Amino acid sequence: MIQKGKITDFPVSKYIETNTICALATPHATGALALVRMSGPQALEIAGKVFRTAACADLRQSEGYRTYFGRVSDSEGELLDEVLLSVFRAPHSFTGEDSVEISCHGSLYIQDTLLRTLVENGAVMAGPGEFSQRAFLNGKMDLAQAEAVADLIASENRTSHKMSMNQMRGVFSQELSALRSRLLELASLMELELDFAGEDVEFADKHELRSLVDSLLLRIGNLCDSFRMGNAMKKGIPVAIAGLVNAGKSTLLNALLGEEKALVTPVAGTTRDTIEDVLVLDGIPFRFIDTAGLRHIGDVNELSQEHIEKLGVKRSMETIRSAAVLMLVIDASRPETYSESLQSVAEFNNEHILYIINKIDLVYNKDVTLEEFMNTLCNRSVTFNKPNTYVLPVSAANNVGIEDVKKILGAMIRPELDRNTVMLTNLRHYQELRSAGEALEHVREGLDAGLSGDLLTPDLRQALHHVGSITGEITPDDILGEIFGRFCIGK
DSSP states (O other): OEETTEESSSOBOOOTTTOOEEEESSOSSOEEEEEEEEESTTHHHHHHHHEEBTTBSOGGGOOSSEEEEEEEEOTTSOEEEEEEEEEEOTTSSSSSSOEEEEEEEEOHHHHHHHHHHHHHTTOEEOOTTHHHHHHHHTTSSOHHHHHHHHHHHHOOSHHHHHHHHHHHTTHHHHHHHHHHHHHHHHHHHHHHHHHTGGGTOOOSOHHHHHHHHHHHHHHHHHHHHHHHHHHHHHHOEEEEEEEBTTSSHHHHHHHHHTSOOSOOOSSTTOOOSOEEEEEEETTEEEEEEEOOOBOOOOSOOTTSHHHHHHHHHHHHHHHHHHOSEEEEEEETTOGGGHHHHHHHTTTOOOSEEEEEEEOGGGSSOHHHHHHHHHHHHHHHOSGGGSTTEEEEEOBGGGTBSHHHHHHHHHHHHHHHHHHOSSOOOOHHHHHHHHHHHHHHHHHHHHHHTTOOHHHHHHHHHHHHHHHHHHHTSSOOHHHHHHHHTTSOTTO
């Protein structure tokens, strides 16, 4: 029997070199159609035992890129289903091996019986990510591209899909290949100097080497910096909705999401903990976080109600500090709170800031209110001079100005996405590049200190190792198991 999410009673492949693997490539659920994949040296032979078609007497003799209509039978020879079977011949397949894909009807009984029949005829059930692992081992893609396959499957918006596609097509790998080639050149020259150390020959000009190390560190630094945005694309760019109590933060969150996500009452301090949800704007995911109202609370009894509020304020401050966008909500009807609102976030230095002048429907003259706030802002804040700072009048309760907020958010982030053609989205890649950068920093320090080539070479080799680990040129088997173990079965 096959349970949802895992196969319970079939042997799972452990020997990639010789076994032929099979698995569902579609969810194990009832549907119109299902797709069963099989890859390995016996794929065509096993398929020929269960599949019959008038168009091909022997699948082992079939050319690649051929699709046949025919029938599959179970182990007893009973007709199971009418299917389409596609043939892919090595090396021109996803895995680089002989492969078949069987499109059958989406009955759970048909899916389970077909898989069981393939297993009984010599196939074994694939483990998580084993098809992609074989593609990597057979040179169809490097490790970074293989990991992008999993990201592509998990993508939930246009931007994350685009980044995954670029990585899978090798854009990131090309960048790494260029880095590694330059590192190899440096290492080779340093090695030559060691080989001819007694002949007073200098193959690497130290000034050129220093310049090259600087340029490599700059590029690695830019790639590492892109991880913050790249990672946010997968989880949603964090937008902290902050402000004093009863400024309308929860009402604003509900208006942005178009649903009653946060509880709204006239009582100040209703929100005691962070509330969040994701909204996709112009293909970009934003993770809005409604925080507890900011206010100073002194020393209080740990068992008191105020202590709970104090913990909520502390968590709010942490959320604001880590957010890519700060959305400060100001109560337009209470000008006496303008200075206090600005002071409550004065310690933060968020890259993008939106000042939301809320409850604009409650003021007599909107223009006078905005002018008064701008004067307060200019007197108390230096952040308004930043290019990514905006002031927007809204009435969250009446849904006025909400679309403008959404447009501004997209306009803030889009240029950064357009600037970064290559963007890190994988934590493992980020860690390896950080380690490569640290090794190159040691090289630069050694050059500045006038160290000999034999003392610089180990750090160059270390940098090469870390860059090569990203694409799989240097990767231990246990790391491969960890990476592909996160994939879904059938991919």
